[in-house]
Amino acid sequence: MKKKAPKDDQPEPKLIEGVDFYFDKGLMVLTGKYLKDRGYCCGNGCRHCPYVGEEARGQSKNSSRSL
Secondary structure (H helix, E strand, O other): OOOOOOOOOOOOOOOOEOOOEEEEOOEEEEOHHHHHHHOOOOOOOOOOOOOOOOOOOOOOOOHHHHO
């Protein structure tokens, strides 16, 4: 069963640089670990999306790289 996005009343966990994200050319890039721990695909074509080929069918894995 696919997990849903968290409700707005739930606080977001604190992110740790180098573990959950890093910066590349001034852009924040979420790591595969963070995305997998989050538990769902947002459909934005994240660079390290662990759901490509599953929930994210039809999304471009490289769409965030073209910025």
